[in-house]
Amino acid sequence: MSGDLPAAVAPTPRAETLLRFFTCGSVDDGKSTLIGRLLYDTNSVFEDQLEALERDSKKFGTQGDSLDFALLLDGLSAEREQGITIDVAYRYFSSKTRAFIVADTPGHEQYTRNMATGASTAELAIILIDARKGILPQTRRHSYIVSMLGVRHIVLAVNKMDLVDFSRATYDKIVADYRETVAGLGFSSIVCIPMSARDGDNITARSTRAPWYAGPTLLEHLDTVDPSFADRSDAAFAMPVQWVNRPNLDFRGYAGTIASGVLRTGDEIVVLPGARRSTVARIVTADGDLAEAWAGQAVTITLADEIDISRGDVLSAPTHRLTPRRSLLARVLWMIDEPLTQGRDYIIQQATANANARVANLHHAIDIENFNEKPADALSMNQIGLVSLACDKALVVARERGDRELGVFILIDRLTNQTAGLGVIDLDAATGEATNDIAAAPPIAATFADKLRAHVGESGTPRRAAFARESASAMGLAALLGVVAGGVSGNVAAGIAVTIVDLIARPTLRLLIARADALPDDIIDPGAGI
Amino acid sequence: MALSHLESLEAESIQIFREVAATCEKPVLLYSIGKDSAVLLHLAMKAFYPAKPPFPLLHVDTTWKFREMIEFRDKLARDLGLDLIVHINEEGVKAGINPIDSGSRLHTDVMKTQGLKQALDKYGFDAAFGGARRDEEKSRAKERVFSLRSAEHRWDPKNQRPEPWRQYNTRKRPGESFRVFPLSNWTEADVWDYIVRENIPVVPLYFAASRPVVERDGALIMRDDDRLPLRPGETVQHRMVRFRTLGCYPLTGAVESEATTLAQIIAEMRASRASERQGRVIDHDGSGSMEAKKQEGYF
Numbered sequence: 001m002s003g004d005l006p007a008a009v010a011p012t013p014r015a016e017t018l019l020r021f022f023t024c025g026s027v028d029d030g031k032s033t034l035i036g037r038l039l040y041d042t043n044s045v046f047e048d049q050l051e052a053l054e055r056d057s058k059k060f061g062t063q064g065d066s067l068d069f070a071l072l073l074d075g076l077s078a079e080r081e082q083g084i085t086i087d088v089a090y091r092y093f094s095s096k097t098r099a100f101i102v103a104d105t106p107g108h109e110q111y112t113r114n115m116a117t118g119a120s121t122a123e124l125a126i127i128l129i130d131a132r133k134g135i136l137p138q139t140r141r142h143s144y145i146v147s148m149l150g151v152r153h154i155v156l157a158v159n160k161m162d163l164v165d166f167s168r169a170t171y172d173k174i175v176a177d178y179r180e181t182v183a184g185l186g187f188s189s190i191v192c193i194p195m196s197a198r199d200g201d202n203i204t205a206r207s208t209r210a211p212w213y214a215g216p217t218l219l220e221h222l223d224t225v226d227p228s229f230a231d232r233s234d235a236a237f238a239m240p241v242q243w244v245n246r247p248n249l250d251f252r253g254y255a256g257t258i259a260s261g262v263l264r265t266g267d268e269i270v271v272l273p274g275a276r277r278s279t280v281a282r283i284v285t286a287d288g289d290l291a292e293a294w295a296g297q298a299v300t301i302t303l304a305d306e307i308d309i310s311r312g313d314v315l316s317a318p319t320h321r322l323t324p325r326r327s328l329l330a331r332v333l334w335m336i337d338e339p340l341t342q343g344r345d346y347i348i349q350q351a352t353a354n355a356n357a358r359v360a361n362l363h364h365a366i367d368i369e370n371f372n373e374k375p376a377d378a379l380s381m382n383q384i385g386l387v388s389l390a391c392d393k394a395l396v397v398a399r400e401r402g403d404r405e406l407g408v409f410i411l412i413d414r415l416t417n418q419t420a421g422l423g424v425i426d427l428d429a430a431t432g433e434a435t436n437d438i439a440a441a442p443p444i445a446a447t448f449a450d451k452l453r454a455h456v457g458e459s460g461t462p463r464r465a466a467f468a469r470e471s472a473s474a475m476g477l478a479a480l481l482g483v484v485a486g487g488v489s490g491n492v493a494a495g496i497a498v499t500i501v502d503l504i505a506r507p508t509l510r511l512l513i514a515r516a517d518a519l520p521d522d523i524i525d526p527g528a529g530i
Numbered sequence: 531m532a533l534s535h536l537e538s539l540e541a542e543s544i545q546i547f548r549e550v551a552a553t554c555e556k557p558v559l560l561y562s563i564g565k566d567s568a569v570l571l572h573l574a575m576k577a578f579y580p581a582k583p584p585f586p587l588l589h590v591d592t593t594w595k596f597r598e599m600i601e602f603r604d605k606l607a608r609d610l611g612l613d614l615i616v617h618i619n620e621e622g623v624k625a626g627i628n629p630i631d632s633g634s635r636l637h638t639d640v641m642k643t644q645g646l647k648q649a650l651d652k653y654g655f656d657a658a659f660g661g662a663r664r665d666e667e668k669s670r671a672k673e674r675v676f677s678l679r680s681a682e683h684r685w686d687p688k689n690q691r692p693e694p695w696r697q698y699n700t701r702k703r704p705g706e707s708f709r710v711f712p713l714s715n716w717t718e719a720d721v722w723d724y725i726v727r728e729n730i731p732v733v734p735l736y737f738a739a740s741r742p743v744v745e746r747d748g749a750l751i752m753r754d755d756d757r758l759p760l761r762p763g764e765t766v767q768h769r770m771v772r773f774r775t776l777g778c779y780p781l782t783g784a785v786e787s788e789a790t791t792l793a794q795i796i797a798e799m800r801a802s803r804a805s806e807r808q809g810r811v812i813d814h815d816g817s818g819s820m821e822a823k824k825q826e827g828y829f
Contacts, residue, residue: 247581
């Protein structure tokens with residue numbers, strides 16, 4: 001496409017890389033004020049927006065006569081009326097070295113799901129703390145969600161330092177408390193900064209009121225932090241097929257965004273699920289064929305062989321640790337009013353694949369303020385729980401924890417089409433090594449229950465009802481077998497023997513099931529083996 | 531290798547285009563001729579290459595666009611070999627709705643919002659791409675990439691679907707549709723930088739030239755044809771002006787500028803302290819007015 005343009009000129013040098021980060025904190029910690037301040041100090045607020053801000057500050061502001069930077073962000077009428085942030089707001093600004101996309105997310109517990117949405121694409125999280133209040137239950141909640149959604153870099157923004165006279169002791173205690181609190185959450189970096197978002201201390205300019213602080217200002221850190229997480233090129237190649245490009249009979253390309261690794265023409269690839277192999281013929285883009293492409297690029301690939309490949313399949317390097325799985329163990333964050341309950345069916349959407357997913361087992365909920373497990377019959381909105389899902393077809397999932405392309409999914413309510421929950425696949429279940437499976441009781445129990453359920457029929461069906469009258473558990477089944485055997489043979493001892501053999505044999509069966517479950521989809525049917 | 535900023539944005543947009551092609555039945559690209567539409571169309575061409583985009587372009591014509599916009603539109607569709615549907619709300623025309631006598635609010639509602647709904651209903655489109663960006667306006671900052679609209683085209687800002695990890699839920703009931711915004715995460719600066727990088731043609735109105743304008747209510751309005759009556763005391767002056775956004779000419783304010791090249795436009799934009807929508811009359815109808823329009827079905 002070219003035409004009426006004057007000859008293109010080299011653009012002025014601009015932010016070369018992009019950092020996505022988000023802010024979270026409790027009510028009134030000053031999240032919106034912080035971002036408003038960042039925008040203001042980096043000259044990202046236009047004059048007419050400033051005039052509107054001055055007008056709005058007088059009308060809705062909570063800062064007396066001063067500018068209320070939060071009003072730059074709270075965009076919905078309901079938010080301005082209530083003085084809170086309801087939804088994720090995205091903001092954009094640039095420094096000399098980077099472009100930033102900021103997700104400002106709600107602090108209220110009832111908007112945890114919105115927070116999770118903001119966190120899911122962020123490389124770094126700013127967790128705000130009110131210096132007067134220290135670590136609150138919400139701080140732990142936010143940190144847990146951030147960790148669950150795969151954010152690895154944390155800035156602990158100890159805000160409102162002006163209200164504690166920039167006390168070093170107060171700051172040090174908060175920092176020590178926080179580091180202890182999140183020790184088990186797997187963050188790669190935690191940078192703590194004392195600040196006053198309202199007055200601008202240590203946001204873009206160094207504070208003169210905290211001479212004891214030698215670390216970077218917030219912007220200095222954002223400019224230099226290495227979100228190595230964002231560079232997924234080191235891993236083996238994988239690309240979920242998003243769309244099959246067939247403009248004519250001579251061209252058949254597989255379009256998608258590379259999830260990880262580097263791809264070169266001539267590379268051997270495996271098509272999952274299944275184990276079909278081919279080599280890369282061309283990497284096609286509108287700007288010409290590429291010799292190589294890497295994670296994050298949207299490309300179209302043609303293969304040397306004609307293979308039937310469709311959306312939802314995954315092209316991967318033979319060395320990639322991907323595994324087609326029907327049963328998944330996952331932490332799920334629930335996002336709709338109608339609670340998640342055991343036995344219910346949802347649509348699972350993972351990478352570019354869809355399947356039906358039944359909640360085979362809700363193992364427990366997680367109290368995200370103290371990170372403890374707690375028993376649960378259901379997950380209500382904003383709750384997180386450990387769930388086993390039984391899918392009606394194999395999904396290709398990552399074995400590496402925290403894979404945001406192939407290790408995550410959403411659940412969709414069949415009736416309302418709402419996005420009902422988001423999930424992070426648990427490493428242990430996805431690994432699926434038979435030796436580990438024996439020890440990993442919940443996934444196996446779930447797998448077993450799934451198989452049994454598949455065998456005895458759906459809940460509420462006549463088949464299931466018939467089965468349920470006689471037996472619903474493995475033990476019951478064994479006893480039943482014993483009685484049948486005893487009855488048929490007229491020998492009580494024979495009945496007991498069959499019962500015992502069945503009980504002994506069942507763990508072996510479980511092992512077989514576990515192995516079978518690691519196999520590709522087309523080799524095994526649900527319920528096979530039992 | 532990490533992608534550059536523009537490469538990341540481009541890849542994200544292409545993924546959105548493909549997701550719609552793969553999951554929706556009858557998409558359409560809302561082509562409004564401006565710079566954002568130019569980038570949107572360019573990305574669509576890239577997303578499906580070597581195939582053509584599997585959807586037509588739709589322009590909802592209010593009959594009050596700049597003449598240069600219409601010429602540009604027709605030439606571009608012809609050059610690219612794409613289907614272009616032009617829809618005009620004929621009821622609005624018959625009723626004599628126009629931006630000068632009817633006021634910007636009524637004109638925009640009838641000719642743009644209602645016109646858009648008519649066209650979407652007439653052809654049964656279930657997904658419409660738009661070039662809106664979140665940095666444009668506060669209520670847009672909170673809109674999803676896939677924005678679900680009811681059968682009546684209404685947007686419910688309090689009941690938006692979360693979009694974690696760019697997992698877009700594209701399920702809908704019959705009658706419902708999506709507005710899809712592949713440029714959600716682009717800024718005005720990104721759009722211009724990308725236009726330079728990719729050598730994308732844009733309407734000449736973005737470049738400064740001597741144009742006939744009148745000063746009206748603090749804005750410089752170009753007299754594109756004689757349908758714009760002069761008020762007492764107004765005179766047409768020729769000034770070096772250009773446009774930061776393009777809409778209906780009586781509702782679009784020009785800025786005085788000497789920028790005749792892309793490099794100069796970009797330099798001017800970086801130095802500017804006024805947002806691009808400042809020249810748009812419709813945004814100033816009242817606080818939250820864009821939000822209200824969006825709820826009614828405006829893009």
